[in-house]
Amino acid sequence: MxxxxxxxxxxxxxxxxxxxxxxxxxxxxxxxxxxxxxxxxxxxxxxxxxxxxxxxxxxxxxxxxxxxxxxxxxxxxxxxxxxxxxxxxxxxxxxxxxxxxxxxxxxxxxxxxxxxxxxxxxxxxxxxxxxxxxxxxxxxxxxxxxxxxxxxxxxxxxxxxxxxxxxxxxxxxxxxxxxxxxxxxxxxxxxxxxxxxxGPREAEMTKVLETNFRHVNIALVNEMAVLCHDLGVDLWDVIRCAETKPFGFQPFRPGPGVGGHCPPVDPGFLPYSSRTPGHPLRMVSLAQEINDRMPSYVIQRCATLLNEHGKSVRGARVLLLGVTYKPDLADQEASPAREIANRLMDMGAQIGYHDPHVLDWRVRELPVPRADSLYEAASSADLTVLLQHHRTYDLQGLAVKAQLLLDTRGATPAGAAHRL
The missing domain is CATH 3.40.50.720 (NAD(P)-binding Rossmann-like Domain)
Known part of the structure; x- marks a missing residue:
């Protein structure tokens, strides 16, 4: 037909x-x-x-x-x-x-x-x-x-x-x-x-604005996360309070990096046109720079937590939870989990992972051991890092079982884990 x-x-x-x-x-x-x-x-x-x-x-x-x-x-x-x-x-x-x-x-x-x-x-x-x-x-x-x-x-x-x-x-x-x-x-x-x-340009620019709006605001809360940690302020509580404002505010939340299929776009450089405006969006470039730094910041926090508990990253057993870019999906497009795993491996850590949506995960073309029992893996790991909050995770129970838990999504109950 x-x-x-x-x-x-x-x-x-x-x-x-x-x-x-x-x-x-x-x-x-x-x-x-x-x-x-x-x-x-x-x-x-x-x-x-x-x-x-x-x-x-x-x-x-x-x-x-x-x-x-x-x-x-x-x-x-x-x-x-x-x-x-x-x-x-x-x-x-x-x-x-x-x-x-x-x-x-x-x-x-x-x-x-x-x-x-x-x-x-x-x-x-x-x-x-x-x-x-x-x-x-x-x-x-x-x-x-x-x-x-x-x-x-x-x-x-x-x-x-x-x-x-x-x-x-x-x-x-x-x-x-x-x-x-x-x-x-x-x-x-x-x-x-x-x-x-x-016209077509206005439609195309709509997508640019929508995508960059997301990345710029994520970059803002990512910077706030680092600042609040240094000042001893609970950013997650700050966001909870700020989102009660009925006008002029939209909540975004920090994380270990930004993934997905819609990267930030700088329309100041059109590679196929001789009529290039040549006016890059500095805010977008800065936002990308900030968001690209988040995996390194997560590694820094991992190393500090292990050190505070008398352990070194080298030789430490680190369990990564959730390796997809979005909760409750199997999509790994641009997920920060891979870069975080790479950096931990470079520092000598022993990496394992758990993700209910990803049965086989490879870093550097090598398979990463997958935990069959989440609680057993968390209890035996020196550090457990929540990178993606899938709905199937019982974070309160996990916080009890894990020796040391770093929550990069602010999903655990207050005081139950170390949060980004």
């Missing part, structure tokens, strides 16, 4: 979109320039940890979702959405290579009147200055005249049961008003509310 929708990129962005589309009764095909997701999806397995579960994948398949390795399928749909990943490159700019590959694959099969949407996290100007030329050159069609082109950045929050696809507003910025309306018609089938931006 011909599909109405093609999703290009079957990862953390593409799979939830496919799930929402299938639930709305839209005939959907999924294509990826990497052939590996096809094999996993065809077998009823998720190709990326922390995204959809295997049971959700199987329900999608039974609902009509078709993963494919045939790029010809891209030329048989009315709507195509690019959901390619944009990881941070070595120069800390977003790597648009996968977006370019997706656009080229689509361009070779693009038909008139198709609506093309970009959901990938990108710097402002990408839709017009990067994706548009690839589509036009590869197809011979003109955006805004022969086909519709718009940006609608993803707003996924993995694991959030309150704000799901259907009740999270979608921001849309089209190349022309007609492009915006075509995109709005599509997304109106998936979500309760569509928000029209002035």
């Amino acid at each position: 011909p599909a109405d929708l093609a999703i290009i990129g079957l990862g953390h962005l593409g799979l939830p979109l496919a799930q929402a589309a299938v639930a709305a009764g839209i005939q959907t095909v999924g294509y990826d320039t990497d052939p590996r997701p096809f094999a996993e999806l065809s077998a009823g397995r998720t190709p990326v940890e922390g995204s959809l579960s295997a049971s959700e994948i199987r329900r999608m398949l039974s609902g009509g979702f078709r993963p494919t390795t045939d790029p010809a399928e891209l030329g048989r749909v009315r709507t195509a959405v690019i959901c390619a990943p944009t990881p941070l490159g070595a120069d800390r700019t977003l790597d648009l290579a996968a977006v370019g590959d997706a656009a080229r694959a689509l361009a070779a099969r693009l038909r008139p009147h198709t609506t093309v949407l970009l959901e990938s996290a990108v710097p402002p100007g990408t839709t017009e200055n990067f994706v548009r030329p690839l589509l036009e050159e590869g197809s011979g069609l003109r955006a805004g005249r022969d086909f519709h082109l718009a940006c609608s950045p993803s707003r996924l929050d993995p694991g959030n049961r309150t704000h799901v696809y259907s009740n999270t507003p979608k921001v849309i910025g089209g190349l022309t008003p007609a492009c915006t309306e075509s995109a709005a018609t599509f997304y109106g089938r998936l979500t309760d509310k569509v928000v029209r931006a002035r």
